[in-house]
Amino acid sequence: MxxxxxxxxxxxxxxxxxxxxxxxxxxxxxxxxxxxxxxxxxxxxxxxxxxxxxxxxxxxxxxxxxxxxxxxxxxxxxxxxxxxxxxxxxxxxxxxxxxxxxxxxxxxxxxxxxxxxxxxxxxxxxxxxxxxxxxxxxxxxxxxxxxxxxxxxxxxxxxxxxxxxxxxxxxxxxxxxxxxxxxxxxxxGGWCAFGVERKVTRSEGNVLYELDDQNALEIYHSYLGELTKELPSSGLRFPLEISDPEKGTKLVRTLLATDDELGTITFAGNIPPGVSAKLMRANVxxxxxxxxxxxxxxxxxxxxxxxxxxxxxxxxxxxxxxxxxxxxxxxxxxxxxxxxxxxxxxxxxxxxxxxxxxxxxxxxxxxxxxxxxxx
Known part of the structure; x- marks a missing residue:
């Protein structure tokens, strides 16, 4: 070669x-x-x-x-x-x-x-x-x-x-x-999960609607604070870890887009209903x-x-x-x-x-x- x-x-x-x-x-x-x-x-x-x-x-x-x-x-x-x-x-x-x-x-x-x-x-x-x-x-x-x-x-x-x-x-x-x-x-990756572990109670493909029967975007807003104004780019610093109990694996999902009217978050990969989810963060x-x-x-x-x-x-x-x-x-x-x-x-x-x-x-x-x- x-x-x-x-x-x-x-x-x-x-x-x-x-x-x-x-x-x-x-x-x-x-x-x-x-x-x-x-x-x-x-x-x-x-x-x-x-x-x-x-x-x-x-x-x-x-x-x-x-x-x-x-x-x-x-x-x-x-x-x-x-x-x-x-x-x-x-x-x-x-x-x-x-x-x-x-x-x-x-x-x-x-x-x-x-x-x-x-x-x-x-x-x-x-x-x-x-x-x-x-x-x-x-x-x-x-x-x-x-x-x-x-x-x-x-x-x-x-x-x-x-x-x-x-x-x-x-x-x-x-x-x-x-x-x-x-x-x-x-x-x-090198990212670490933090905060409360929640259950995905409503999602369609890579679009997340609800965590623990609550609006997912509102939950993200509560964690991001002032960084909410910079969505979706600020969301890249806070990906979502999903755990599928049937597969025994953990995957990380990146935020791509948000819809304030619908209260949804679109990720760069599927978020299956029923999986557990936690926000993640990292340092250099x-x-x-x-x-x-x-x-x-x-x-x-x-x-x-x-x-x-x-x-x-x-x-x-x-x-x-x-x-x-x-x-x-x-x-x-x-x-x-x-x-x-x-x-x-x-x-x-x-x-x-x-x-x-x-x-x-x-x-x-x-x-x-x-x-x-x-x-």
Missing amino acids: NTEQLVWDCEQPLDLSSISISDSSNTLLMIYGSLTKDASQTLKNYFSKSHIIGCSTAGEISNEGVLNDALVITFIQFEKTAIRKSVRYLSDYQGACKALGSGLATDLLQPDLKHVFVLSDGLQVDGTYLVEGLRSVLPQHVKVTGGLAGDCVNFMETKVYTENMQASGLVVAIGLYGDALQVSYGSR NSLIDGAQEAAKVCRDYIEKSPQVAILISCVGRKLLLKQLADDEVDAVREELGDETILCGFYSYGEIAPLDNRHNSELHNQTMTITAFSEK
Whole structure:
């Protein structure tokens, strides 16, 4: 596997003259950030045989650290690993995200499929059902990782990129094939629950109406105080932990939008009726520790230092970390080593197993890492 990275400031024409990786069907370009039409056309012209995927972000992660309003292009040329891509529009499924996910998985399913990586619209697509659809088709040993596109903290429009399109409501998945590929993953948060544990008494999909038969938005207002005026962005600092007694698992859900008239809160993942819920908070040190723990988990399940690692971290973490966002990337670097090239973005949702022993889930407020190397 050969890897290179280019960081473009979007001010000058995109120059690819420094890139030595060749255009081939085994070459993958991952693009995170602000992609212009001119830059997209340049990439397509130079890499007409390669697979191009990417998305808009709430901040970009490069090998040198965290960026804003840039474009990070990571070039990965596999030596022994084959690549296939599937692209689906949500509109073609009348909003049925589970069916969309199963369609993607069906396109990619082959006997030698090793891993699936997915990038999705971050506002229109329900990531919980998307993952359920993918898992319903894929065999147990094939895991799914990836994330939901971001839009800074605007929550207006997110886009997914391929070589032929840039669009909202789009989901792209790539399948990686062959025994030469080694894949590892880890996902951790660093948030701590606080306050009263409540029961979700009314919800529909990812929209929360009531906790303990009380208006959920009013409960959030009571905790946020003056920060209520800054909703929905201030809500990113106070995610919701949900515990499903039937599954014995805990997941974190990020607040995406509020509706004062209806008294509802929309989250970046489903909130099933009957689960327990508690608000969460964190400090800088606990988030950095969470990122380091995700990297440790990732490193422990791969034979050698990975050649490339994709870091997808939640926008809520970036808001809390502020200028210290680089520190969580540095914590990952410390664990994975200098030989690993890092890329990724700040997201509206992260997709991964907690580690190699668990199934893939939609997470919020985590640092999620996918690492690749070839034997």
